[in-house]
Every structure is written in C-alpha cells, then in structure tokens.
Amino acid sequence: MTSKLVGRGSLRRWSRASLIVAVTASLCGCSSFSLDDLNPFSGEKYKMKVDPIVPASQVYDQGLAKLANGDPSNAAKRFTDLGKQYPGSDWARKGLLMTTYAQFQASEYDDAAGSAARYVKEYPKTPEAAYALYIEASSNYAQIMDISRDQEHAAKALQLFQELVQNYPKSEYVDDAKAKIQVATDQLGGKEMSIGRFYLHRRNYTAAINRFRAVLTNYQTTRHTEEALYRLVEAYMGLGLTDEAETAAAILGHNFPNSEWYQNAYTLLKTNGRSPQEHPGSWLSKLYYSVMPT
Numbered sequence: 161m162t163s164k165l166v167g168r169g170s171l172r173r174w175s176r177a178s179l180i181v182a183v184t185a186s187l188c189g190c191s192s193f194s195l196d197d198l199n200p201f202s203g204e205k206y207k208m209k210v211d212p213i214v215p216a217s218q219v220y221d222q223g224l225a226k227l228a229n230g231d232p233s234n235a236a237k238r239f240t241d242l243g244k245q246y247p248g249s250d251w252a253r254k255g256l257l258m259t260t261y262a263q264f265q266a267s268e269y270d271d272a273a274g275s276a277a278r279y280v281k282e283y284p285k286t287p288e289a290a291y292a293l294y295i296e297a298s299s300n301y302a303q304i305m306d307i308s309r310d311q312e313h314a315a316k317a318l319q320l321f322q323e324l325v326q327n328y329p330k331s332e333y334v335d336d337a338k339a340k341i342q343v344a345t346d347q348l349g350g351k352e353m354s355i356g357r358f359y360l361h362r363r364n365y366t367a368a369i370n371r372f373r374a375v376l377t378n379y380q381t382t383r384h385t386e387e388a389l390y391r392l393v394e395a396y397m398g399l400g401l402t403d404e405a406e407t408a409a410a411i412l413g414h415n416f417p418n419s420e421w422y423q424n425a426y427t428l429l430k431t432n433g434r435s436p437q438e439h440p441g442s443w444l445s446k447l448y449y450s451v452m453p454t
Contacts, residue, residue, distance in 0.1 A: 189429040216245070216246050217251075219241055219242055219245065219251075220255065220258075222237045223238035223242075223255075224437075225236060225256060226256075227265070232266040236258075236263045240259050242254070242255030243259075253282075253286070255277075255450060256275060256282075257279055257288055257292060258270055259275050260275040261278060264299060267302075269299040269300070269303050270299070272295060273296045273407075276293065276295040277296050279292040280292050283402040290328035290331040291334060294336075294337065297316075297320030297337065297340070298314045300316040300317035301313070301314075301317040301321075301340055301344065304347055309355055310352070314348055315344075318341060319349065321340050321341045322341060324337045325337050338372045342381070342382075345381065346380050346384070347360075348379060349378075349379030349383075350382075350384060351377050352371045352384075353384050353387060353388065353391075355371050355376060355419075356368045356369075356370075356388070356391060357391070358377040360391060365396075365398045366399070367393065369399075371393050371413075372388040372392050373443075377447065386415075386416050386419050386422075387421055389408050389409075389415075390409075390422070391407050392405070392408040393412070397429075401443065402434055403439045404442055404444065405434070406434055406436055406439065407437070407438050407442040409422070409428075409429055410427070411445070413425075413426070414438075
C-alpha cells in the first residue's frame with residue numbers, strides 16, 4: 161500500500177475548511193440566529209415619519225387656545241410654527257405678531273423685543289407695525305433697573321418710544337409712549353446725577369461738572385434739573401470758578417425761586433462773599449436761552 165504525505169499548506173487549508181463547516185453547522189443549529197445579529201447597527205431601524213399637515217388656521221387657533229389657558233410661552237412656540245410651516249404667507253406674518261405678544265405676556269422680554277424688531281423690519285407698512293414697535297419699546301422698558309445699575313434698557317426704551325411718536329404720531333399707543341418717555345428720561349438723568357455726586361464727593365470737580373452738564377443738556381425736563389444746577393454751584397466753587405457758580409445759582413433762582421436747592425445755593429455763595437448773578441459769557445447762560453425751560 162502506498163501512502164501519501166500531506167503538505168503543511170494542504171493541512172492548513174483543510175483545517176480552515178473544517179472550521180468553517182463546523183461553525184456553519186453550529187450556527188444552522190440555532191433556529192433563532194439571524195445575520196442581523198452580526199450587524200452592530202441592526203437595532204437602529206430607520207422609520208419614515210410623516211407628520212400630518214395641520215391647516216394654518218388650526219395652528220393659529222391652537223396658539224390662541226394656549227394663550228387663553230394661561231400658557232403664553234407655549235403659545236408663542238405654536239405661533240412660531242406658522243412661520244416655519246407657511247413661510248412668506250399672511251399666516252406667517254400674523255404668527256410673528258402673535259409670537260411677539262405671547263412672548264411679552266410670558267415675560268420673555270428679550271425674545272419679545274427680537275420678534276417685534278423683526279416684524280417692524282419685515283412689515284413696516286402694515287397697520288400693526290406701530291403695535292410691534294410699542295411691544296419692542298415696552299420689552300426694554302420692563303427691564304429698566306434702578307439707577308445704581310446699567311441703564312442700557314432705559315436708553316433703548318427711550319429711543320424706541322421716540323421713534324414710535326415720530327413715525328406713528330396717530331397711533332393709539334402714542335399717549336402711553338409719551339408718558340414712558342418721561343419716565344425713561346428721568347431714569348437716565350438720575351443715573352447721570354448719581355455718577356456726578358460720586359465724583360463731587362471725591363472732589364473730582366471737572367468730572368462731576370460734565371455729568372451735571374449732561375443732565376441740563378439732555379434731561380432738562382426732568383426733576384433733576386434743580387439739583388444739577390445746585391451741584392454745579394458746589395463744583396464751580398470747589399474749582400474757584402466763581403462766575404460760573406454765580407451764573408448757575410442765578411439760573412436756578414430764576415426758574416425755581418422757591419426751591420430748597422436755590423436757598424442752599426444762595427447761602428453757599430453768600431458765605432463766600434458772592435451772590436447769584438448771571439454772566440452772559442457762561443455756557444450755562446447760553447444753554448439757558450437755548451434749551452432750558454422758561
């Protein structure tokens with residue numbers, strides 16, 4: 161009998177073939193096995209989801225319903241959906257306006273201001289543009305802080321209310337805008353006074369004068385005018401500029417003769433051998449004839 165030797169290469173091929181057959185037989189014996197079990201992503205089945213098309217009027221009504229139920233934040237989100245689902249349509253315009261209103265009602269003032277500004281920019285000729293501008297201004301007005309804090313919102317509210325009065329003079333919101341203009345103006349004047357007093361207390365007279373001058377130039381219709389004139393008397397006396405101090409006191413006495421601030425100014429000057437009198441060359445005198453109330 162003749163025997164044949166098997167080479168190493170043939171042995172390796174036989175071994176691999178036997179292994180495959182053995183594994184295959186083993187796998188086939190498991191009836192629950194699937195090729196998907198070898199796929200690491202087999203559990204992530206792609207499912208096509210088709211959202212039903214909701215009529216624009218229904219979306220709008222859903223937003224109104226949420227408003228009526230005291231949920232302005234989610235109402236705003238529903239109104240926002242109108243712009244996403246029906247861009248460029250009249251429904252999108254209405255949705256943006258209602259989004260502005262709902263955000264304001266939810267005290268989401270920054271969002272409301274942003275939505276309102278967008279409305280005014282995109283639809284400046286519509287009848288509702290004045291209302292949107294009013295909401296933008298009111299959103300800033302609602303965030304005005306006390307005078308110890310930054311007055312960015314007060315300045316922005318003042319600017320927007322002034323735009324409303326100027327651009328939409330027949331709007332129903334003008335009267336309220338004018339009232340809030342006065343409040344915002346007074347707030348800004350109060351901030352200048354606060355900083356001016358700070359400098360005056362530290363005998364930084366020049367810096368203090370600049371602040372009090374700003375009050376008289378920009379906020380002369382506020383309640384801070386009397387004190388600003390008196391503080392100028394103090395500051396100018398501190399610098400030894402008596403002519404300016406006398407002029408400030410004279411203008412204070414002319415406009416507010418019964419003011420306690422005038423009595424203080426008069427006493428301060430008299431103590432230093434001076435008296436209230438106007439010097440025509442003073443910037444205060446020129447300001448008085450240009451912007452000061454008469």
